[in-house]
Amino acid sequence: MDTDLLTSFLETAQRLHFGHAAERLGLTQPALSHQIRRLEQQVGVTLFTRTSRQVRLTAAGEVFVTEARRVLADLERAVTHCRSVAAGGAGQLRIGSIGAALNSVTPKLVRGLLDALPGLAVRVTQLDTPVQLVALRANEIDLAVVRAAGPASGIVLADLFCEPMVLALPARHRLAAKSVLSAADLRDERFVLWPRTTSPLFHDQVMDYCARAGFVPRTAMEGADIETQLGLVSAGIGVSPQPASFADLGRKGVTFRPLHEAPHSTVQLAWLQASPPPHLAVALSAARAAGVREP
Structure with a gap:
């Protein structure tokens, strides 16, 4: 199948307008049709239903959008890998990572890969855990560094490290005078939280931790990323339970305190069982050097 046809299809599917798609592709409308x-x-x-007023994808067309993107991504990766090998390199490895791991294990993993394979082209993208699992299945990344991912069909998980929950709070907050905080200390506080869609298990751990102390946390705001959340904490909007590795960020106006009997979450390495990433053995070796337990 001509890949130009797939490119034209995806452009038309995105715009749902043959004239606009043809213009973007540098084609005439009859040629695109x-x-x-x-x-x-x-x-x-x-693939499309067409009337004089609108263009829509059929149910089959919607499915084919995903498959066409996957085919083109596979082809692009194959070409990049072959060119790299032909030039004396070791190909390309696309790694997704949660933000917390970018402050800890992911740089060590990348360093180990580059030490073992100097010609390897590594691309790291920060993504939340649910997005990474989708990206793995869509072949948009080869390897994922995720948090607390549950068992998923066709995905292999290897534990990297386990870390406790800590509390981020304004540096001048009254609770900052205590060396260790309990869940009961947080009863009257307003919380800055991760959206549940971003980190389901961690969000549920926060809820359960507070529930064990007999209260439901009052949510002041949610933040889509750690920079936003710590900015809100620094401004005095609320306190924020976070994985311990974020304490290394050293945000001005924010201090971190350990929590008594805090829940722990596990950072994991993930990949597709049916399509192991290039240089998986080297990646696992680098991960072991960073403290991973092999699956």
Whole structure:
């Protein structure tokens, strides 16, 4: 199948307008329509429904969007890898990582990979755990550094390290005078939290930790990233339970305190069982050197 047909299909699927898509592709509208008809004939299904007023994807067309993106991504990766090897390199490895791990294990993992494979091109992207699992299945990343991912069909998980929950609070907060805090200390506080969609298990751990002390935390705000949340804490908006590795960020106006009987969460390495990433053995060796337990 001609990859130009897939590119034209994806552009049309994004814009749902043959004229606009043709302009973006540098084609005439009749030429684009001809390409889409050729593609539909090759696939054997109708991908778009067209009227004089609108263009829509069929149910089959919506499915084919995902598959076409995957095919083009696989091809791009194969070409990049082959060119790198031909030039004396070791190919490319795409790594996703949660933000907390970028302050701890992920740089050590990358350093170990580059020490063992100097010609390896490594690309690291910060992504939340649920997004990384989707990206693995879509072949958008090869290896994922995630937090507390539950068992998932077709995905292999290897524990890297376990860390406790701590509390970020304004540096001049009255609780900052205590060396260790309990859940009961937080009863009257307002919380700055991760959205549950971003980190489901960690969010639930916060809720359970407070529930054991007999209260439901009052949410002042949610923040989509750690920089936003610590900024809100620094401004006195609330206190914020966080994985301990974020304490290394040293945000001005924010202090961190350990929590008594705090829950722990595990940072993991993940990859597709059916499609192991390039240089997996080297990656696991580098991970072991950073403290990983092999699966």
